[in-house]
Amino acid sequence: MTVLVSQLFTGVSIGAVLLLIALGLSLTFGQMGVINMAHGEFIMAGAYTVYVLQGAVSGAGVSLLVALPVAFLVAGALGAALEYLLIRRLYARPLDTLLVTWGVSLILQQLARDIFGAPNVQTRAPDWLTGNVPVFGDLTLSTNRLFILALAVLAVAGLTLVLRLTPLGRRIRAVVQNRDLAAVSGIPTGRVDRLTFFIGSGLAGVAGVALTLLGPIGPTMGTNLIIDAFLVVVVGGIGTLKGGVIVAFALGTLQSLVEYTTTLSVAKVVVFVAIVGFLQWRPQGLFTLRTRSLA
């Protein structure tokens, strides 16, 4: 029983990590249709932000909390710059976008190597994030995973509110649903694109902060995450947040439950097979966005 509950919790927390790394992508890829291979490097930028701030701000707890908004801005600025300088010119050419952003991701990795060195760096987690909360009996929930779960919930809630209630959110949805009609209604689609990209990339930075609590910070950390992020968005259904959320938690739980009775490699295989099977049945993903555009 204890084991089952703690495995479910592990699954949910894997889901929370998946959700955090995929959330930004669900905006830039899901909403705008840009295949951004450098998304993983924005996550890396967020993680290195924690490392840099830890040198500047004393107190591991303070620097981690300060890092959340700062990483959002750093990664967001990188994303906005990428959109303004390159992606904007390639909107009608998805394959070229893929290659260009892949190149950018290599450049960013090398940049990280040149600035911070090739070996991984470490950050000090605040003490309240290295312990656990006893629940009953042997069952304990680790605080860093609870923190990440809370962060994921907050990020999803925040993003939903922005998209539903703010004028910016309304414009983003308008551009996604029908770019031409939005443009003739006076919405500056270029600026909306840049802002969307800023928010999406900023969320990657926040994910990077969360990941410093779980694993190493290194120049290549982004490449390991980018595939998972794309999987969540594609299976969830392009253009919807709801699908991504459900899929992230479903995949996380599936993986942890299968892994407990088998091995990590088998669990990964089972998850991939499940995804392939699902996409055979529903190529459009879990949810689909119905638009009136002809494209």
Add this chain to the structure above:
Amino acid sequence: MLADHWRRRTLLATVLAAGLVLAGCGSKTGQNESAVGASVDLTGDTVKVGLLNSLSGTMAISEVTVRDAVLLAVEEINAAGGVLGKKIEPIGEDGASDWPTFAEKAEKLIKENAVAAVFGCWTSASRKAVKPVFEENKSLLFYPVQYEGLEQSPYIFYTGATTNQQIVPGLDYLKSQGKSSVYLVGSDYVFPRTANKIIKAYAQANGMTVLGEDYAPLGSTEFGTIVNKVKAAKADAVFNTLNGDSNVAFFKEYKSAGLAPASTPVVSVSIAEEEVKSIGTQYLADQLTAWNYYQTTPGAANQKFVAAYKAKYGADKPTSDPMEAAYVSVHLWKAMVEKAGSFEVEKVKAAADGVTFDAPEGLVTVDGATQHIHKTARIGKVGQDGLITEVWNSGAPLKPDPYLKGYPWATGLS
């Protein structure tokens, strides 16, 4: 049309000619090999040695430190007058963390540069890739990293630990501490799987229970489930053969699950001073490691080595076991050559038995029969300062036993 035709004919002729030239070269080197083996270039007043390490790719972090240690030894030997009156000229090649590249570069060092010996390789995969090259060309490789044993190539000298000098003492130590059950966690490739096979055989013979065995792909950073399994199994100790970045994620998860080194220690065989730096003492403090050398190992030879290394490469650079073994390998080669009075491979091999060197880890002796060296096993504990201090040692250097022939429980492993 006509011009086109002619061009094609010239092209054909060129290709044929090139093919003939290549074939000629091939048969010529072939003759050389079978007749006398690799020749050592002794013209001039230097002797060339090869340095074969990954200077790029995922292994570069570790392998660059080994190359640095070899260069330090070369510098020391040259400052003291060289070997048999010749200065050593190191020739570096990049294996690029790619095993076929290792084999290719080894061939280049032997055939083109006519080196007297090659120092290098880290992963077992790269060693297995170059092994046939050295055996075919009858040339020498000095391999400086602890490994899974069960190997004995006539053209490789192993200066890192074999299993009876690292893993078996690690298990002996756990047993002496009253730990009667272990959980095995490792990366999914040849070294951890072979090591765990040995550990299971040991456990069976020594009344220890292996409560579980889990592997994660190299580079994997999701350890929630594995740590849950370790916790649920209630093992007395964990034997860790994870390599690389996975260790960071594993130890973070381990600590936040509430597993403490005081009650459930982790013994690691791939975490040295350099890795402690990148994982962080917050997660590693008080955990155990099994090696033959630590930066803190006492003795004048080590003080000199640590001081020389820091003077050359920076005060913040720690020294570690594989670096020390690489440094020792160059000095041992020099001693063998001087004993043989020749750079010739077969003579150097014949002179190897009993050659000693006052190494940073203590006096080491070459065992001619296995071409491994006698090494003292040391169990260490990670301190808050990131250095590892010894908590136990085997007292005397252990005779290398790569096939574990001296252990009845190990029959049937090799």
